[in-house]
Every structure is written in C-alpha cells, then in structure tokens.
Amino acid sequence: MGGSATLFLHTAVATRPPGYRGALPYGFGIVELPEGLRVVTRLTEADPAKLRHGQAMRLVLEPLHDDDGVPVVSYAYAPVAG
C-alpha cells in the first residue's frame, strides 16, 4: 500500500486514555486508502477545526514516548501541505 489517503472522519483526544504515555491533545480519526480500506489512526493535527472531510493525507511516523532512551513511534496521518 502507498502512503496516501483521504480524511474520512476526525476528532481530537484531550483526556489521557488507558495505557497512553504520549502528548495531549492529539488528533484521532479514520482515513480512506485508495485500496478500499478505512483505517483508524492518529492524526498529527490536534485541532479538529483545521481539518476537513476528504482532504489529502499522507502516512508518517510520529514519536510517542521514550522507553529507557529508546524512542517509541506510531504510524499517523498528516495533512498534505498546500
């Protein structure tokens, strides 16, 4: 699968969910892949007002926290600039 997607749904999480040690708030949503899948994902944009349905997104790696000096990262989707 390629790294491109479109934004299907989006919100933000401001209260720490169980087991999560990363920064707050963070973006949360669902993107649609051209291959015909919808995927639940972190979003690099934490302000829902700055995102809109159908906009182009790309796959990135986002740092979550450090585990004894080892960085832990997650997949995430970021708005395509412009």
Next chain:
Amino acid sequence: MRAVRSVYVAGTGLHPFGRFDDKPLTAIGAVAVRAALAEARVGRGGFDATFCGCVYGGVASGHKVLTALGLSGGPIVNVEAGCASGGAALALGVAEIATGRAERVLVLGLEKMPRGMIRSSFFDPWREEAGLAATPAYFALRAQRLMRESDVRIEDLARVSVTYHAHGVHNPNAMYRKLVTLEQVLGSPVVCEPLRLLMLCAPNEGAAAVLLSATPPPDGPAVRVAAVQVRSHLAGNVLGEHTPLSGLVRDGMPTPTEMAAAAAYAEAGVGPRDLDLVELQDTDAARAILSAEELGLSPRGGGGRWVRDGLGEMTSAQPVNPSGGLLSKGEPLGASALAQVIEIVWQLRGACGARQVAGARVGLAHTVGRGANACATILVR
C-alpha cells in the same frame, strides 16, 4: 430458534445504578437476586440454571453471588458480550425454558466499572500505547458521520440528553436524577469533538436479576418474553461498537442492531409500529439516535427530524427510555440490558408511577456493545 414453550418473567430485582465504594460486587448482585427470587416466591434450589452477565467482575462472578445466597448445584454460567452481556445471558436462559430443558431459570447481570476512561482488554497493548484505546473518540467519529450524512445537528444531540435526564428524574434507581437544560448540555466540556460531557453516559455500578418461568405468575399481569435475539457484526463497518482497526469502504451492510431487531420482530410477530415503548442503547446521544433508526422507530437518515418532532419523549405515542436511559442511569455493562428488560416488565405491569407509559402492552429492550454484539428483546403483556 423457534420457541416451543412460552417463557414468563416471574420475578424482577434491581440494585440501583450509581457508585457504591464500600459495597463489594457480590453484595450488589445479591440485592438484585434476593428481590427477584422474593417476587417470584422462589427459594434456594427453586431454579434449574443460572446465567450471569458480567464484564469486569473477573472469575466466577455469578457463582460468588449464589454462594452468598445459598448454592443449589445447578449450572451457573457467566456470560460476557460487552454491553449486551445481560441480553446474551437472557437469551441463553430463555432458550433453556423454551426448549423444555428447564422450568425456572435465574438470569442476573452485575458490574462495578472502573472509574474514568474505561480500560478494556479488547485493545492490544500497542494500540493503548498509540492512543488508539480512546473509546469516546470512536463514539465522536460516529457522531460526526451521523451529522455529516444526515441532518442531525448538535442541538439534536443535546435534546436527547435533556429528554432522558427529564425521564430519569422519576426513576429512583437512576444515578443522575436531575433536569439539565439544552444550554447546560451544549456548554458542558468537549470530551471529543463533537461530543460534550453531558452527551455521554457514565460507567458505574449496579445489578439486575430476573427469574424466568415456564408458567405464568398465579396473580397479576403475566409478562412474556416474545423474542430475544443476539447478533454480532459483519466485516467492514469501521465504526461499529467493535471498534476494529480497519474496515472495508463499503456502506449499506446491516448492523448488529438491524440484524437483531429484524430477527426479534420476526420471532415476536410484531413490527416497530406495534411497540408501546422502547428502552434503547444510549451510550452517547448520537448512539441513541442511531439506535432509533436501526430499530425502525425512525426512518434511516431521519433521526434528526425524529428528535425535533419530540418523538421518543414521554408525551409522544412511543416513549423511548422512560427509565432515563444510560445517560441518566449510568452504565454498569453486565447489568444494563437486564435493567432495561425490568423497566419494560414494570411498565407492562403498570407499576411505574410518575414515568408510567399508559396502557403499555408491548415493549422492546435494546443493547449493543463491544464485540460487537447487539441484543433485541421484545416483551408482551
């Protein structure tokens, strides 16, 4: 399955929903069971099997309750089906009697939920670490989609909360027995856009029990379980209660609630128009509207209009959640489905006082939750 024998509700018992820090889970469950057995005039050994809905109680929750009340040797089976656990336990109990394997069956549900955002073993550890175990965020996305694809507005979500809180004022077993205004709901803190705090139900504690019997009670109105159906999801719906990581871009697949409701209507030989009242899953206000659409109380896509026309309110022809719903009762997972069933039984008996739906003869109880299992139960007087 076709019922070969009728199944009646002979006894009902509730432990109020709320927070009871000094009371162990077993004690909460025992209150509900004791009341159900007393109402049915059944003592120790007076039932053939027990099914117990519980999610967070750990090993042998039902056994511990019955140990406290006196054991009889019959099978005790603990059932987990997310928010539908009590409904799934009821379905198993009804089948025992309908098929002639038992004369009387005890069905109970109990729960002591953790506080705060609920930790669920459903989510793998990596998904927790990535922040993807944020349950209210999934509800928020579903609400956003409902609002984008139909004319449901934020004020409609608030009105659902206002309505159910108004109903709950008259329910002594509810946790939040106070009126809220549209402004208060809209002005409450945003949990996950677009959902505000007062649009979400609170996890809490409580228990409910029913004693099922093959014979109608000797006095008073007889309430019969006309249908009880559990269904789980099909692949593809990324916003189902099962909160999968991915799904197919394919819409129009029937949801667990639609499948359970269709089966229940067929089993009972009634349709949505025949229902005098409904108790439906309202984990959040958007879920309530979606539930009403999925159960056929409103046309698909017509949920916003359904709210704005006041349908589902106590003054309407088909009141929804006269108990106050989960929004005012709170949600103890294992107990919530059976508490809905008990509300319907009490309504059909005409025993609900200030929140009585006049002349109620047919009611439906609905839960849907993680798994994702949905349960639809139809009770008839």
